[in-house]
Amino acid sequence: MNASQDTIYAQASEHISDFQFDNRVAGVFSDMIRRSVPGYTQIINTIGDFADRFVKPDTQVYDLGCSLGAATLSIRRQIQGRDCRIIAVDNSESMVTRCQENLNAYVSDTEVELICGDIRDIHIENASLVVLNFTLQFLPPEDREALIAKIYHGLNPGGLLVLSEKIRFDDAPIQSVLEELHLDFKRANGYSELEISQKRSALENVMKPDTLTLHQQRLTRQGFSHFSLWFQCFNFSSMVAIK
Numbered sequence: 001m002n003a004s005q006d007t008i009y010a011q012a013s014e015h016i017s018d019f020q021f022d023n024r025v026a027g028v029f030s031d032m033i034r035r036s037v038p039g040y041t042q043i044i045n046t047i048g049d050f051a052d053r054f055v056k057p058d059t060q061v062y063d064l065g066c067s068l069g070a071a072t073l074s075i076r077r078q079i080q081g082r083d084c085r086i087i088a089v090d091n092s093e094s095m096v097t098r099c100q101e102n103l104n105a106y107v108s109d110t111e112v113e114l115i116c117g118d119i120r121d122i123h124i125e126n127a128s129l130v131v132l133n134f135t136l137q138f139l140p141p142e143d144r145e146a147l148i149a150k151i152y153h154g155l156n157p158g159g160l161l162v163l164s165e166k167i168r169f170d171d172a173p174i175q176s177v178l179e180e181l182h183l184d185f186k187r188a189n190g191y192s193e194l195e196i197s198q199k200r201s202a203l204e205n206v207m208k209p210d211t212l213t214l215h216q217q218r219l220t221r222q223g224f225s226h227f228s229l230w231f232q233c234f235n236f237s238s239m240v241a242i243k
């Protein structure tokens, strides 16, 4: 996968525009997400392990907000020979173009339908696994409940939703210390103070994290019977919910 280094926010800019998954971001995304999200590689690998356990023959898998296809590739490696189809969706053309190249680089008997479109417009059916890996946080908060409802209805009984998100905390000292530790993680990965603060401004209007409680309440409200946090490092988390 593309390993170009992320230097997008390295130069001081007078006007920081809202963060977008445009061509520049897509070109460095692999490096950006690994250096920004603690546990990203483990989460990607574990999504494959969840797939091995939950994906049933002749069902569909949805990777919503697939970016460069990291989760799709991890799942596809684990579900060979099950006659399943993976539907990978992203509304960034630059991501989808690169994702297709990444998918073409490996041989598999599992069909992947790659769609350039909005996940709010996608019909979900006969699903044994749905993945939202750091995507829900980019939807307007008022659109999140409807997406979770649609996923619930499209999952087969026993089907799994993996939901990874940056989270916020109502408890101010906890919010403050975990946010600081995340910033230390970024510093340790070579991001400067300028890069960190300019990216923070860019994300401010477009990425609105929920609390863990809010996620759990939304999932149970929509009908999921089982819920757990399975990964947390600082203010980054991954949850599972079973229908």
Ligand SMILES: C[S@@+](CC[C@H](N)C(=O)[O-])C[C@H]1O[C@@H](n2cnc3c(N)ncnc32)[C@H](O)[C@@H]1O
Pocket: 021, 033, 064, 065, 066, 067, 068, 069, 070, 071, 089, 090, 091, 092, 095, 117, 118, 119, 120, 132, 133, 134, 135, 138, 139
């Ligand atoms: C943080 S990235 C996801 C990372 C990816 N899931 C992974 O595991 O590497 C968020 C992605 O969601 C996509 N996205 C955001 N809102 C979307 C929407 N409404 N419909 C489709 N894709 C969306 C963005 O283009 C971006 O590629």
Ligand SMILES: O=C(O)C(=O)C[C@]1(C(=O)O)C=C[C@@H](O)C=C1
Pocket: 032, 033, 036, 037, 134, 166, 199, 203, 207
């Ligand atoms: O919160 C931050 O500082 C981040 O950089 C997080 C985050 C994410 O969670 O998706 C934001 C944008 C990029 O997609 C990579 C990482």
